[in-house]
Amino acid sequence: MEKFTTHTGLVVPLDAANVDTDQIIPKQFLQKTERIGFGKHLFHDRRYLDASGNESNPEFVLNKPQYQGASILLTRENFGCGSSREHAPWALEEYGFKVIIAPSFADIFYGNCINIGMLPIKLSEKEINELFNKTDTNKLSLTIDLINNNVSCGNTVYNFSLDSFHQYCLEEGIDSVGWTLNKLETIKAFEEKMPAWQ
Amino acid sequence: MSISSKAKTMYEKLWQQHIVEEKAGETPLLYVDRHLIHEVTSPQAFANLKFHNRPVRHPERTIATMDHNISTRSIKIDAAGEGAANQLRTLEKNCKEFGIELFGMGHKNQGIVHVMGPELGLTLPGTIIVCGDSHTATHGAFGALAFGIGTSEVEHVFATQTLRQTKAKTMKIEVNGQVGSGISAKDIILAIIGKTGSAGATGYVVEYCGSAIEALSMEERMTVCNMSIEFGAKAGLIAPDQTTFDYLQGKEYAPKGDIWQLAVSDWKQLKTDQDAIFDSVLTLNAEDIKAQITWGTTPGQVTSVDNVVPSPDDFTDPIEKESCAAALTYMGLTAGTKITDISINKVFIGSCTNSRIEDLRAAASIVEKYQAQGKSVSTNVDAIVVPGSYRVKEQAETEGLDKIFSNAGFEWRLPGCSMCLGMNDDVLKEGDRCASTSNRNFEGRQGRGSRTHLVSPELAAASAIAGHFVDLNS
Numbered sequence: 001m002e003k004f005t006t007h008t009g010l011v012v013p014l015d016a017a018n019v020d021t022d023q024i025i026p027k028q029f030l031q032k033t034e035r036i037g038f039g040k041h042l043f044h045d046r047r048y049l050d051a052s053g054n055e056s057n058p059e060f061v062l063n064k065p066q067y068q069g070a071s072i073l074l075t076r077e078n079f080g081c082g083s084s085r086e087h088a089p090w091a092l093e094e095y096g097f098k099v100i101i102a103p104s105f106a107d108i109f110y111g112n113c114i115n116i117g118m119l120p121i122k123l124s125e126k127e128i129n130e131l132f133n134k135t136d137t138n139k140l141s142l143t144i145d146l147i148n149n150n151v152s153c154g155n156t157v158y159n160f161s162l163d164s165f166h167q168y169c170l171e172e173g174i175d176s177v178g179w180t181l182n183k184l185e186t187i188k189a190f191e192e193k194m195p196a197w198q
Numbered sequence: 199m200s201i202s203s204k205a206k207t208m209y210e211k212l213w214q215q216h217i218v219e220e221k222a223g224e225t226p227l228l229y230v231d232r233h234l235i236h237e238v239t240s241p242q243a244f245a246n247l248k249f250h251n252r253p254v255r256h257p258e259r260t261i262a263t264m265d266h267n268i269s270t271r272s273i274k275i276d277a278a279g280e281g282a283a284n285q286l287r288t289l290e291k292n293c294k295e296f297g298i299e300l301f302g303m304g305h306k307n308q309g310i311v312h313v314m315g316p317e318l319g320l321t322l323p324g325t326i327i328v329c330g331d332s333h334t335a336t337h338g339a340f341g342a343l344a345f346g347i348g349t350s351e352v353e354h355v356f357a358t359q360t361l362r363q364t365k366a367k368t369m370k371i372e373v374n375g376q377v378g379s380g381i382s383a384k385d386i387i388l389a390i391i392g393k394t395g396s397a398g399a400t401g402y403v404v405e406y407c408g409s410a411i412e413a414l415s416m417e418e419r420m421t422v423c424n425m426s427i428e429f430g431a432k433a434g435l436i437a438p439d440q441t442t443f444d445y446l447q448g449k450e451y452a453p454k455g456d457i458w459q460l461a462v463s464d465w466k467q468l469k470t471d472q473d474a475i476f477d478s479v480l481t482l483n484a485e486d487i488k489a490q491i492t493w494g495t496t497p498g499q500v501t502s503v504d505n506v507v508p509s510p511d512d513f514t515d516p517i518e519k520e521s522c523a524a525a526l527t528y529m530g531l532t533a534g535t536k537i538t539d540i541s542i543n544k545v546f547i548g549s550c551t552n553s554r555i556e557d558l559r560a561a562a563s564i565v566e567k568y569q570a571q572g573k574s575v576s577t578n579v580d581a582i583v584v585p586g587s588y589r590v591k592e593q594a595e596t597e598g599l600d601k602i603f604s605n606a607g608f609e610w611r612l613p614g615c616s617m618c619l620g621m622n623d624d625v626l627k628e629g630d631r632c633a634s635t636s637n638r639n640f641e642g643r644q645g646r647g648s649r650t651h652l653v654s655p656e657l658a659a660a661s662a663i664a665g666h667f668v669d670l671n672s
Contacts, residue, residue: 016524017520017521018396018397018496018521020496020640022619022638022640022641022642022643023642026646027619027620027621028621030621031238031279031281031284031285032241032281033241033242033245033284033285033288034241034242034245045641045642045647051646076517077397077517078396078397078400078430081396081397081430081496082332082638082640083619083638084239084330084331084332084346085238085239086239086330086348086349086350087349089348104397104400105400106397106400106430107366107401107430108332108345108346108347108348108427111347111348111351112348112350112351115348115350163225163364164223165224165225168223176350176354176362177246177250177252177353177354177358178250180227180354180357180358180360180362181252181357181358183218183219183227183358184358186218186219186227187218187229187358187359187360190229191229191359194229195460195461195464196453196457196460197322197453197457197458197460197461198322198324198325
């Protein structure tokens with residue numbers, strides 16, 4: 001996993017609450033056995049006017065010229081709800097997103113983002129509204145400083161909190177399976193004490 | 199409050215019993231007793247194991263089935279297209295290579311992962327069960343801590359038989375009293391989601407209790423726990439009791455003999471201590487719960503079948519207001535329309551929420567009543583019934599339920615996830631309106647531009663025949 005320390009990028013505002021993982025990556029694209037190839041299908045039903053994905057929907061925010069090259073997704077509450085499919089964060093990452101900012105995330109989606117090295121940031125409703133207002137008038141660029149847990153927008157700084165281990169994993173880009181495999185002795189000791197029925 | 203400080207909720211007991219390691223600055227490491235896998239969310243996890251040359255630590259703790267992608271018309275692996283066949287074959291190869299038991303096409307144990315696990319006794323109280331599928335919460339009906347995980351976590355469980363988890367908050371949802379006649383477990387859980395909203399339990403593990411929950415059968419309890427994720431809960435739990443033990447005793451994979459006795463005595467200790475404190479409490483009166491139906495594009499956009507389609511003006515919260523307006527547009531509905539005036543052209547009875555034998559019996563009993571009046575599925579409606587597993591299918595056929603359905607014009611299919619998510623060819627067309635016993639009414643879930651209304655099996659069966667939603671209690 002790539003290390004994450006700071007990131008500066010363009011924001012795209014997706015002004016919708018309860019965006020579920022079915023919308024992020026619809027089921028017809030889940031038949032791959034590899035981790036790649038999902039980015040082009042991100043938000044498929046919203047992004048394209050036709051089922052085969054040839055005709056771009058000019059009304060959808062990701063298709064607007066001023067947001068091309070965005071790497072930070074600004075959105076509303078309960079982002080990533082529904083299906084546990086990690087294909088959703090894979091699609092967002094492959095499209096080019098490094099950071100997602102929302103007032104709240106669904107639990108499984110949040111964990112999936114951390115596990116692939118993409119940073120989900122929770123800010124308050126008020127702060128999110130401020131950021132949405134700023135994207136109305138300007139192309140908005142933000143800098144995320146993971147070490148100091150803040151987001152800078154010009155002279156305004158928003159602080160966010162992150163579980164300390166999640167922070168460590170992102171900063172160091174650790175292989176979490178490898179990390180736990182170093183604890184095999186502890187796992188074995190636990191197994192020896194388990195009841196027979198378990 | 200000296201007693202309370204030691205009193206624990208069921209979740210806290212399950213958590214504590216599974217801590218492998220808890221260290222300052224590290225997310226706690228929990229032991230996973232049972233890992234269920236299927237073809238869609240496992241291939242990339244296996245591929246990474248191979249890349250790192252790592253074995254599956256306990257293949258005997260993992261069970262695989264084929265469910266998401268498969269055809270419901272044929273047991274042939276190629277029957278649902280090339281992409282599906284590739285994933286199914288990949289699962290076969292991986293299970294063989296890593297020594298994992300697989301219930302593949304044609305196997306007597308094959309079925310939807312959350313139907314198959316419980317009916318075989320793979321789901322046990324007091325265990326942690328995970329699966330790369332958000333409806334893993336179903337297994338909480340047994341007093342197991344069960345939750346959906348992503349593919350990176352599937353890989354972590356394969357390699358280590360553990361997972362890192364941050365501790366959730368606890369929510370008690372108490373449903374007291376007795377539900378009215380014709381009110382199902384699906385109505386109970388939809389009514390709960392209607393109260394909490396689609397994210398009301400994000401960050402929580404929910405425990406369902408109260409006399410109306412205790413009175414439910416295991417299958418009904420599974421329906422309730424299944425939809426915990428639909429209001430954001432990490433997991434749903436119901437305390438194991440005699441109903442649980444009676445269901446499990448003698449099941450193929452359940453403990454036997456002395457070990458069974460030992461297990462039951464351990465399981466009896468799991469229930470929440472009397473003085474335990476929950477972070478949040480919600481109480482409902484069972485008598486107030488009416489037959490439920492979703493009108494929008496999240497499970498929280500739900501009302502009772504005797505009601506009308508709401509208007510954005512009914513909501514004060516600006517986000518709910520906007521979501522209502524957007525949902526009405528997508529659903530092609532006008533505020534104020536009576537629910538029973540909404541016509542449908544598709545019906546799906548199935549999914550991990552409502553495809554067990556009791557669900558099929560409930561739907562069939564409604565169909566029989568209509569058949570006695572000479573009524574069959576409306577000529578405007580295509581209706582399919584998809585049993586949750588081969589065992590459910592066989593049982594239903596033994597009882598003659600398949601004949602009741604097919605004589606009335608329903609198609610009787612082979613088990614699988616089917617139209618719940620439409621990864622196979624059981625897909626709705628743009629503009630189709632479906633009464634569905636599944637769990638998600640998201641935009642495009644059952645097919646691009648399709649419109650889903652979540653209902654109970656009884657309501658789905660009655661609506662198939664009427665051609666519109668019906669109030670069975672009127």
